[in-house]
Amino acid sequence: MLNVNIDNEDEFRDIAASVKPLVLEFEGAYKRAAAEKGEEAELCGSIRIALKKDMTSKDDILGIIYLVIDESEKRLTIERKRIFLDERIVSLENTLEKKMRKADIGGLPKNFTDEEEIEKRIFRNAVTRAVYTALSEKTGQKLPWGTLTGIRPTKQILWCLAAGNAERTVKEYYRKNYLLSEEKLELALTVAKNENNLLTVKGDQSYFNNGFSLYIDIPFCPSTCYYCSFTSYPVAASGQFIEPYLNALFREIDEVSDYIYGRSNASTNVENDMNISIMKGKRLDSVYIGGGTPTTLSAEQLDRLITKIEQKFDLSEILEFTVEAGRPDTITRDKLEALKKHGVDRISINPQSMNQDTLDIIGRRHTVEDIIKTYKTARELGFDNINMDIIIGLANETPKEVAHTVEEIKKLAPDDFTVHSLAIKRAAKLNTAKKFYADLQATEIEEAERISYEAAKEMGLEPYYMYRQKNMAGNNENVGYAKPGKYGVYNVLIMEERQSILALGCGASTKLVYPENGRIERIENVKSLMDYIGRTDEMVARKLGYR
Secondary structure, three states: OEEEEEOOHHHHHHHHHHHHHHHHHHHHHHHHHHHHOOOOOOOEEEEEEEEOOOOOOOOOOOEEEEEEEEEOOEEEEEEEEEEOOOHHHHHHHHHHHHHHHHOOOOOOOHHHHOHHHHHHHHHHHHHHHHHHHHHHHHHOOOOOOOOOOOOOOOHHHHHHHHOOOOHHHHHHHHHHHOOOOHHHHHHHHHHHHHHHHHHOEOOEOOHHHHEEEEEEEEOEEOOOOOOOOOOOEEHHHHHHHHHHHHHHHHHHHHHHHHHHOOOOOOOOOOOOOOOHHHHOOOEEEEEEEEEOOHHHOOHHHHHHHHHHHHHHOOOOOOOEEEEEEEOHHHOOHHHHHHHHHOOOOEEEEOOEOOOHHHHHHHOOOOOHHHHHHHHHHHHHOOOOOEEEEEEEOOOOOOHHHHHHHHHHHHHHOOOEEEEEEOEOOOOOHHHHOHHHHOOOOOOOHHHHHHHHHHHHHHOOOEEEEEEOOOOEHHHOOEEEEEOOOOOOHHHHHHHHOOOEEEEEOOOOEEEEEEOOOOEEEEEEOOOOHHHHHHOHHHHHHHHOOOO
8 A cells, every 4th residue: 555644744634634535546446457457456655745834826836745656576766746836727716716706605615715725725636636647647547536535526516507607617627626537527517517407496596595304214124235334223133123213213303393393492502503493494395214224114104204204394395205215125015105195206216236146145135026016016106206226336246237237227217316336334244244245346347337327318317416435336426317307306405515404313414504604514313223212312402402
């Protein structure tokens, strides 16, 4: 591996936080390139970055990169790789920033409006570009996302477009400043444009600033898939806790909703503004029940849960009500009828793969036929917005298996189609039991993703939201495609952080978004099922600002 050292790192923490993930992505690209040739190779050596303590935009040189890479017995040293500001990029930055500061769209983060923060970003980008160029020249690798390593690559593009900047200016800036490939730049721009259209309601770009969304977590599953790291409890071992969990969840729903709608005497901590008081007086825009697998609940339990939501929240203006039906082995006709009765208008039926061998390996206890049967039942009952997920990078899958999956999905013609790249999470079986899965590796990830993207186009679906994660197969991205008019509202709102999300249940994370200054805070519920059941009052208190 490459060791990264930044002189006086305490003074340049923001730069270190950008450079280190970039180096990791290069290490992954180098290793994958070798593997495709049937070789094993690791990028070894060191990077030392010496920066001027007092950088100014007038400096010709901001610092020096010293790069040492060990290749077999050859030791290659580069000295004095200069870091400098590109005046063309600074000029583009100024053009974009002027419009963004003038635009009255609210919620712009400080690094778009504060002069000091803008300058920091300019210097940080100059350093990451220099590191990228040095590593690319010596490894022969290019990263499709350039120097962008964050999970929301479209967020800044969205703000630029929303402020009225010309698309050609935005493209030139991202091409030169972040070194994006043309393919990823086009994808990001298309997603950002579709998001901008969704987020602009009746000509108002700040519409969603005046609302909030509700997330409810059901942390139970029939079994745990090998790639999953979400808080989930297999029913075989934890089924007896479903009713106690619902009782605790209903108590949290009661207490929190009564506060928001002024039905209780509860008050927030005046010494801590990190609380849900910012949701008072705002309309509810979307509801999302996720997990886990919500349809692990019985039809009667689902009916009680949604009835409780209807009783305690004002749903009169919601734009979308989603339930992750998820796994076909939990979905029955009576459960779908219960959802339909309550006006749930968007569901997910997620195959992940349409290859039976893969389903068996990843821990799914259902057949491909079960997926098809469940989907057809949902259509018969009138569900007209169905999402289907697949994962690229699953065990032993090649482009051939992925092509089979998308051909089967094309026959079903879902309204939404989400393509995930496998991300190996710390808590997933794929990581904790990695020896067992060591020989079960997917190949030709980029080609498999291309096949899935082409399938989305053939189904008439457009990319409307996107995010990236650490340790993703091929260092690629997750993309949601949908028919026009069927975009998942909640997906865009949570990914682009345009409004507060009230999250209730085990492991749920409430997100507070302050549009006036772009500030974002989180209030976490405990992840342990038994802790949540026993400490529900504490979860309510946290949301009121008491710690």
